[in-house]
Amino acid sequence: GTAQIGVTGLAVMGRNLARNFARNGFTVAVHNRSFARTQSLVAEHGEEGTFVPSESVEDFVASLARPRKIVVMVKAGPATDAVIDELVPLLDEGDIVIDAGNAHFPDTRRREAALREKGLHFVGSGVSGGEEGALLGPSIMPGGTRESYEVLGPILEAISAKVDGVPCCTYVGPDGAGHFVKMVHNGIEYADMQLIAEAYDLLKQGLGASAAQIGEIFAQWNTGDLESFLIEITADVLAHVDAATGAAFVDIVLDQAEQKGTGRWTVQNGLDLGVPITGIAEATFARALSGSVPQREAARAALPAATLPWDVSDRDAFIEDVRQALYASKVVAYSQGFDQIAAASAEFGWDIDRGAMARIWRGGCIIRARFLNRITEAYERDPQLPLLLADEYFTAAVGDGLAAWRRIVAGAAQHGVPVPAFSSSLSYYDGVRAVTLPANLIQAQRDFFGAHTYRRTDRDGSFHTQWSTDRTEHDA
Ligand code: NBP
Numbered sequence: 166g167t168a169q170i171g172v173t174g175l176a177v178m179g180r181n182l183a184r185n186f187a188r189n190g191f192t193v194a195v196h197n198r199s200f201a202r203t204q205s206l207v208a209e210h211g212e213e214g215t216f217v218p219s220e221s222v223e224d225f226v227a228s229l230a231r232p233r234k235i236v237v238m239v240k241a242g243p244a245t246d247a248v249i250d251e252l253v254p255l256l257d258e259g260d261i262v263i264d265a266g267n268a269h270f271p272d273t274r275r276r277e278a279a280l281r282e283k284g285l286h287f288v289g290s291g292v293s294g295g296e297e298g299a300l301l302g303p304s305i306m307p308g309g310t311r312e313s314y315e316v317l318g319p320i321l322e323a324i325s326a327k328v329d330g331v332p333c334c335t336y337v338g339p340d341g342a343g344h345f346v347k348m349v350h351n352g353i354e355y356a357d358m359q360l361i362a363e364a365y366d367l368l369k370q371g372l373g374a375s376a377a378q379i380g381e382i383f384a385q386w387n388t389g390d391l392e393s394f395l396i397e398i399t400a401d402v403l404a405h406v407d408a409a410t411g412a413a414f415v416d417i418v419l420d421q422a423e424q425k426g427t428g429r430w431t432v433q434n435g436l437d438l439g440v441p442i443t444g445i446a447e448a449t450f451a452r453a454l455s456g457s458v459p460q461r462e463a464a465r466a467a468l469p470a471a472t473l474p475w476d477v478s479d480r481d482a483f484i485e486d487v488r489q490a491l492y493a494s495k496v497v498a499y500s501q502g503f504d505q506i507a508a509a510s511a512e513f514g515w516d517i518d519r520g521a522m523a524r525i526w527r528g529g530c531i532i533r534a535r536f537l538n539r540i541t542e543a544y545e546r547d548p549q550l551p552l553l554l555a556d557e558y559f560t561a562a563v564g565d566g567l568a569a570w571r572r573i574v575a576g577a578a579q580h581g582v583p584v585p586a587f588s589s590s591l592s593y594y595d596g597v598r599a600v601t602l603p604a605n606l607i608q609a610q611r612d613f614f615g616a617h618t619y620r621r622t623d624r625d626g627s628f629h630t631q632w633s634t635d636r637t638e639h640d641a
Contacts, residue, residue, distance in 0.1 A: 166228040168194035168217045170320055171235040173225065173248060174266075175202040179238030181299035182265065182292070185324045187214025194218075196225035198239075226255040233260040234317055241266045249276060258284035261313045265292045269430055270341035270348060274513075277309065277340040286313035289340070291347020293530035294326070302326035304530035305334035306350070306522075308343030308515075326529025333525040338515035345434075345509055346522055349502050352431025352445040354395075354531045355424075356498035359448035359586045361399050364491045367573065368484065370582050371477045376413035380404040382484055390492055390562070393534030422452035431505070438508040443593050444498030447585040475580040489566030490573040490587055496563050497590035499540065500553035520544030552597070563594065570594075 171194035172183040179197070183206065186193045192215040197203045200220045207218050219225035226233065233256060237248050245264055252262060262285060264273065273289030280287035291306030292299065305325045307314060314336040325334035337343040361383075368379045380403030387396045405414040428449040435442035454461075477483045503519050510517040523540035526532055543556035553559055563570075574591050577584040596602060611617035618627045618641040627641040 168192045168229045171229050174239035177296050189323045194228040236263045238265050261286040263288040265290050270345040273341040273344045289344040298529050302529050306343045306346045308337050328528040333528045335521050338517045342515040351427035353502040355428040355448040356444035363584045376403045376415050421456045440505045440508045442501040443589040447589045470581045472581040473579040475576045486569035489569035493563045493566040493570045494587050494590035
């Protein structure tokens, strides 16, 4: 065969990826379980490049040049395993199978190990940016062997988004590293969206501003430090008018957020690794709260507000406070996400370059933003940076907004505006910078009821106090 790359699974994502390869001059072998999709792709877009359609998996595999490079873009889960099982007996040593779907990284680790035993390369690759990204240039996060990236990298980089001429695609790390990083990307996306939603709510409740007015504020913010795809689309959405009613579009959208599960995976992993990703967790729980309809109905009827007055007479100062609080909270949420990447990298031996991850997220994905350059620069200054917040740029940026951040979180609490992501980010900031935390008391309690032992501030070792008898201390 002569095709340079193959794509199997031609629903919206696979179809657009295949077109992207073809438009970039690659000869693309295309296949789908039901042949009709393959036929419609070639019929509708055949003129965009060179497609080699096959009805059977055997013909599809045979149409590819070796080492074969096959992108699997089917429904995540059992469908992915089914396709891999069908492909594997037809492949030869050194061939590369790329799962570009939204796999959970433990599945990717399992699949990579199984294919490695058979002499095949398995590349679990995060692909962000949805349908449009797949067609016009996604952010691509491939894991697997370095050897496979040498062959595959140039092809993936060619179809990826570019920012300042730099591809939004780089080798992430072994086995599940690519899908892991994609998962954290989605978790950060949850946090970023929640923070923006809280800022919107503060402006709405604090100023009584209309959706259109708030949209103008976001459009203004998009010209500064906050410049990002999510802020841009927020301004756009807020300006949109519902055709049926003439009302602001957001005002007719039901306030119950849904989720497909990557936020939950990210939070579960944060718990597994013991990394406090409070921004992502609060964002995920905030969606759950919004969807807890019986609870909200019961609470709405029964719980008093007992709010205190909140002086927002200076509108411009208030808007600037919200902006600064949003930026500071956002820095915390990203800092936590990068901590999670560092922790997983250490746990699984992935050696992930965090600065490079920020670089490939600058384009082609939902969290794309100019701000990510600052993260890349921070990790260039210190690749081992223990905390993004401790980098000089971020310390200064958050420090500048600290008073505003405190005013907003305190004001929201007084006025009864829920700001779980703003306030947990501020609490994290105060917790991580605290000289002492009340964990001394936690340890004392644990020793009291469970003989879990404690360490002392004045000498090394582990100790236990005989709480129920004479309260003498013993080495543990
Ligand atoms: P879907 O997730 O809707 O899957 C449909 C595709 O899977 C079709 O090609 C279908 O074939 C194939 N398929 C199924 Br279902 N079961 C199969 C089986 N047992 N054997 C072979 N093929 C099977 O497609 P999508 O929305 O294009 O998404 C593809 C992947 O990309 C998913 O993992 C998804 O999570 C991910 N995704 C990512 C983004 C993003 O922003 N990164 C956005 C959307 C989706 P058929 O045509 O014969 O039914």
